Amino acid sequence: MPETDTAAPLPQPLLDLASRYGVVPDFWDFDGGKRSVSESTLVAVLAALGVDASTPERAAVALENAEDDPWRRTLPPVTVVRQGATAEVPVHVLDGQDVVVRVELEDGGDGVDLPQADVYVPPRTVDGRRLGRATFTVPDHLPLGWHTLVAETPDSTARATLVVVPVRLELGRGLDERRAWGFMAQLYSVRSSRSWGVGDLGDLAELSWLAGRRCRTDFLLINPLHAAEPGSRMTPSPYLPVTRRFVNPIYLRVEDIPETAYLPVAERSLVEWQAEVARPLSEDEGPIDRDAAWAAKKVALEVVHAAPRSAAREAAFADYRELEGPGLLDFATWCAIAEHYEGEPWPAEAHDRGSALVQRLKVELADRITFYCWLQWVADEQLAAAQRAATEGGMRLGIMHDLAVGVHPEGADAWAMRDVLAQGVSVGAPPDMYNQQGQDWSQPPWRPDALARAAYKPYRDMLRTILRHAGAIRIDHVLGLFRLWWIPSGASARDGAYVRYDHEALIGILCLEAQRAGAVVIGEDLGVFEPWVRTYLTERGILGTSVLWFEYEGKTLMAPEKYRRLALATVTTHDLPPTAGYLAGEHVDLRDRLGLLTEPVENVRAAARRERQQMVDVLASRGLVGGDPSERELVEAMHRLVLASPSVLVGVSLADAVGERRAQNQPGTDQEYPNWKVPLADSAQRLVLIDDLFENPRLRSLVAAVNAALDEAR
Template identity: 35%
Template sequence: MTKLQAKRQLERQFANAGIHRYFFDERGLRKYAPSAVKQQILASFGGNVPQNMATGLLPTVKVFYHNSPAYLRLNQHNGQRYHGEWQLQLENGDTLVGKVKNNVLNFPRDLPLGYHQLSLKCGQIQADSSIIVAPRQCYQLPQIQNKQKLWGSCVQLYTLKSETNWGIGDFGDLQQFLAKFQQNGGDFVGLNPIHSLFPANPEGASPYSPSSRNWLNIIYIDVASLPEFRQSAAAQHWFQSAEVQQQLADLRQRDWIDYSAVMALKLQGLQLAFAEFEQQAASERQRQFQQFVQQGGESLQVQATFDALHADLSRRSENQWGWDCWAAEYQDYHSAAVSEFQHSHVEQVRFYAWLQWCAAEQIEACYQFCRQQQMPIGLYRDLAVGVTPNGAETWWNKSLFCLTASVGAPPDILGPQGQNWGLAPMNPHVLQQQAYRPFIEMIRANMQSCGALRIDHIMCLLRLWWVKCGDSAKNGAYIGYPVDDLIAILALESQRQQCMIIGEDLGTVPKAIVSKLKNAGIFSYKIFYFEFDQQGQSRALAEYPYQAMTTLSTHDLPTVNGYWRGHDFELGQQYQVYPDPKILARLQQDRVNAKQKILQRLQQAQLEIPPGVDASLSSDCPLEFNHALQRYVAAVNSALFGLQPEDWLGMTEPVNIPGTSTQYPNWRRRLNRTLDDIFADPAVLALLQTVSHARKMV
């Protein structure tokens, strides 16, 4: 084989794998990935790349839109003509049959929405395929269809302080927050991802680095409100002891969460509550739990087994961070050793399944409260873009993930080194081979107990930046995903669950996905500070798209106070986020320019600018100005508008600094006031009532 032939063969392999040849950076310049980088990425697929996309008579899965022409052309081999019959088992139990004509299977145009199973027989050849029929658009509330303007609060649940929680915000706090917020006109409360993390490794606290996205983070359980905890004499004796009360008082007053101490205390209380639960053999709650276990199926057993095994191994040995650190016989869920553990530790596995039930009950109670109060959206949840490579999700389905690659982002102005998020990417080809079932189950799980779902980095439906594990994020390439199929499935589940979709589309957004998201009824995500018109002016509020959610900040950005004072640059320098002083200077000048444009808009709106507030990085940001800015943006044309409690309080410290891991205590900073204090503050109440009024007027 000549060098040219070898090069062409390699390029075909890259194309079959879905590795993009180039992409456009934030300046619109075309960037090519070196061949050596693409070869590293190709190797991470581990051979799970189709050499020929048409390997069988039928595709593994085929997606059709509802009330559109529906037919399948058989994959021909050497021009062969096939004759035979097909049978389509519909989701509702009905069966359709037909014959193959000219190597084509023609289905009725009005196939019902849902998931159907196709069987084909051509002589001695049999083939099967999953048929998915989806709507063209995601669900939208009647209020949205009527062009109303809704507003809410974006809350990092763990940051909430109260007189009753155990040192971290919990579902009990959430219900209190909802009650007080709804009284002030709020339409929804948005949450950080509440996916399951690692109870045996509580310091792994990032909500965006979950063990599994199919289950919940048990640290959010409000232990004291569980019926079994209240009924247990042993639990109450323990809870009322001077030692435990002192621990709780200490954890409550801290400004930063001590995850290890909180988790240890909660697990003690939960074990006592579980012991009481197990004594109630014939109770209604036992029946409800058993139903939950049956509905959860093997997925719940995997999660419960993982957490129980992780806890057991961590008690016996240090540094058992995830399954890749465990003894070899435990590194695969399907192993004989894991099966033996399940049989010999039935109660421990059952305990962790019970914790999932407790968490699910409490978040559902919060959502039902929203519905009773007729909040249009109520809760909206957040779906992380990926999972850690050593958690429950990868442990169960290793073939789906490319564990020698990591997901991130290419270099840009804000992150000149690129970003490596340490998350394992799904193999798009295996995802198709599995008929998209993991994606369907994940989406469905995260649409429970909420009226909207925010999808982090929604460009992942089109492409993801892959990097070889351990390598610099600069040495990566984009991998393509079956975007049309994934959006169609998203629309189907959205309609079935009556759950709106918000797509976090910040950063460099490829044109190929913009119209797809818009046409599918997926809401864009706008940050006020980043929005400028074609003339370079701060975008007029009336010019924001309606099909969007607008906020002033997010968990990855400085608070309003931090932004205006340039505190994020101080922290970035302290933690060496900006190694290039020229880039830092450019970003600082961009900030000054942006603030000048914002101040011009505020002056045009005849807002009084307090003394000391200007465009410089040393500017003041008094609370009155902070609130005035939030009231101004409340008039935005977007259907959804969100505020953060941090900004009601004028807080400066962020919850997260992208580009850091251990340098800054990410995901640990709490609010500086309790829920009762916040909603008793006249300034906060005046802000919320003004915003509520403004949203009804726009």
Template identity: 30%
Template sequence: MTAADPALLARAHDLGIDTDYVDVHQQRHDADPDALAVVVEMLDDDVAGDGTPVFDPVVIVRADAHGATSGNEFTLLGSARARVTDIELELADGTRLTPTVLTDGHAIGVEGSLPLGCHTLRLDTADGPGTTTVVCPPHSMLTRGPWHGGSGLFVPAYALWDHDQPLPSFGLLDRLARALGTLHTEVLTTLPLYATFLDHPFDPSPYAPASRLHWNEVFLDDHALPVAPLEPQGRYLDWAGVGARRRRQLVEAVDSLDASTHEQLDRFVADRPDVAAFARFLTERAAASGSPTPDDPARDDPGRIRRSHELAQFLADRQLGELAAGTAAGTSAGLAIDLPIGCHVDGYERWAHPELFADGCTIGAPPDLFFTEGQNWGLPPQLPGAGRRSGHRLWRDLLSRAGEHAALLRIDHVMAVHRLWWVPEGFGAHQGVYVRYPSNELLAVIAATAAECGTVVVGEDLGTVPDEVGALLDEWEMLGMHEEQFHMTPSMMPASGLADIPARSVTGIRTHDMQPFAAFVAEQDVRGGLAEYRARLGRELGRDIGESYPEVLDAVLEWLARSPSALVTVDLDDLTGETEHHNVPGQVLASNWGRRLARPLSELLDDPDIRRRLTLLGTRPRA
């Protein structure tokens, strides 16, 4: 590989592109010059979109430790030299104010303190009009809720089924949340619940959603829709078959809506223009791809198809709202979901906001211990400049939509607020380059929007995280993660004792991408890899820990329950001794993202060992 031209390196630096990176072995790697040149050209075009801004597109007015924004003045930065001639501030709740323009024409005064949230400042100057997003975040992230110091249960929504409901549904999530409320378990954690492509293309991965603003219609309660034949489901959910069946049900349901429901649906869509846009997007895609299938009576009526997509989002919002209402009433566990780092390359977000995304590039990760050639996740990256010019509107919309129903939201790969690994088309994943983002602005937007929703945000910060990212998350006091299974083998354990568990974390045994705990214990038993961990754990608990899986599981849960962590969660699979993965990262397997529970939900909830272990976590000492 030839060395990069110094002028190219200088331009990359100016654009916020890292010209090298340090790997997990602390070895430095220079960026591939050809890949670097491609990304520089992309970001040159992105910067050109800025033109000559009248004022900076984003300004942060951060609250103090007592919750008040710092005074009632803020300064606009930008190129304008003329005084502001007209100005209006629209608050997040729609209230409109007329701020005072102070002496220099750049300082803005507002009567009283600004409320938390993201507000829009519109102004006119002799240099032209301008818009600035005024972000008013709390002093730190919201980290406490009724669940603080408590426990949670993780289960993928697609895995749920019961004797009376053979398909996964929001209703089964609600049933489980209500049952957990009686078991001292405050949080029900699941994977992303967003819409996915289940026809052309077919990709049921919850981390490559068709949209991160709209819910997956497969999870609608079956009893709320017309009766339809259902093929028996085996070990794995038949995503394609269930998705096609659900489409037919929804189209048929449109014809049976009464006047009152039509009126409610009209109001819902009017209040959410994105729902109408999403329905149009899916309808146009179906027509372009030859879908629906010839046996679908709606194939010649795009109006019915579009209405069926609107109906799906309306029903999903109502059904998820029932779960959230139970949480608010204190009768159900709160819902925790994941926000994927991106949307499918053919998804709604890129269709609706093409100006926000880079063409000819996807995101991933550089080579590491597990993926020696790097990773390409196939998701389009958002352009840093375009995101700023929009006032980070997409981030705000994503947080707001999730916050309507989620008590906690885990941001996948939170390092993305700082930098993302861009892989240009035609290059290998190992040839990508890091592109930086305005991290402090993004965290301010996340904090402000989450505060408006009352949602606690958790940053997935596992693996190697640069020091500057850790420092930034510390500054904002964002909850991170701790997974004990990472720290159980000799090579990963500290010199003595057990790994520290941070108080500002959500803690568990493992994530959904890791080996099931029962399989991990069995594998380590063969290698003798858990002997030292069991010995150290036994010293902490004051007793010997046996080799059997139930003994190891109970001891680990007891240890986690004693931790200062804000929340301790456990995977239902680990309570049942399941040995098959939810997902094997980096491999396209038919078993990924579809394995159903081995037993119906009601039987699992009656299992005395599961109830005992949930109670152990649920009665942990509160800080």
């Protein structure tokens, strides 16, 4: 029977305050035991929410202030309601004052006057003013969209955001009639003879078209393309970006920028010289050198940027800058400042984007700010071209983008969004069976209260930018839209607490923006979670994630026929070695070498052998393998096993398709392992370029097995 923690009771004012701000004082761990959060952790997490709970007296004052705070606003900053449902909006005015409320529609259509509900709430004195609350009802016939609530009294007008979201995100793309399968790839690792050391957006277009045309795939799931640092040292992890909204320009194909074709001879030579330095990197079997690739590509991009643009191209650039608005300007400004101060500490004023220093730097660095805006524009064009190539190749969904959990603590978003990101804490995960020490991802989380005050617009803008050229989006750790594990600075990953978010608002806005983009949404819902969460996501039309190695009923592998229909089913994930390596127990050997195990390696290795044997027994019992199957036969059989599920999407790792054995990432490590630097190679560790990828015998054999299994099921 799992142990239940019996820590001393926490002070009631602290518990009441934690409840008010969505901080959870206990949790169920992966062993099924109930654990209490320490008092010091609760105090630190509340401090990150701007709440002083350092003493019982201060906690009591903070609680009273929290109860008064909604009364200080005429309207709540944002109201999110499902289409076809009503909602009640509290409106605070001087007691006895008349007020009328209406909705101004997003499309500029006729406004809607809201009726007042017969709800009595006693007046309240706040900050020396006697205030009353009137309740108005949002009708159930409003269209989807971002509307405006307007409250007018004889002497004031208040405005707030009203978001009407879909009840459910429908599948579309013909998925109700026919399932889809596709490849999963780490784009940087999938290179061609034209790459500059890192797989790029030109490679993405070619890979997508060829996969659709030659393999009958319907999607290509890629790693997050979020931007990294603009300087000479780039963080390799695509899951620790400086922003989640904009793209890493290392993925640009210089030759595909239209102005490159019209460069004068001298400038063209400069570009070619950089290409001669960078292209050989794609033949290097060692860890991918992003810094060398970016150094060469950045010089070439600066040359192309300096070239004249036609009137139409200049107008298109201006339109893009207007479309992305202040968010793009903030990001480009941060890039220019980071470049300006590279290698030295930033002055304190530089961390404040409203400071006099930052305003002066905006003028001094105007050309570099324009350059970084331009990089995003040409990246947007190349992303559009890649999605177009995917659909022209026959894919129904095309590119499936990946949204990371958070951002670098010293990156562009952390700089520009200090008002909506929590300070003094980072996001992570409590201990689980694969990461027994817990995880600290070093990322500042959204502040749920501040995000609501901002009417969720930073979240909306991020989604719109990513979804613009996507057929689908995978939300890494989608459970973070419900709750996140906050770890106070200086504490271990074990000593955190869950903070709850308004999932109804976050999921609703995600559904709205995905519906407008015509995209399918997949939530990575692995790990420790509350059981009702998966049901909720299914009801909203968000697909879940099923990984063969993780799907168990008790101690027995779950039959794939029991998988969820609304799911992306796969054999493996990027946080495990490819299937060939996993079957060989290399995940145990690697964690042992890196000192990540918390129990004797012999025990872990024996458990891995039992896990492998159970898998082989299941495959044999279904007639998918015979006696003494080869590695290739096992890998193909495991994919046919997943295809026995009802899941509407099935993903096949490109690493599995060519027989790669090395992991792309080992959770819990930083410099100890070449995370996110492993180039695509076959079972003999020979590099596989896109030029030869679709002639690879193992890929062709696996593709044939997958398509045959799908054809048999129809």
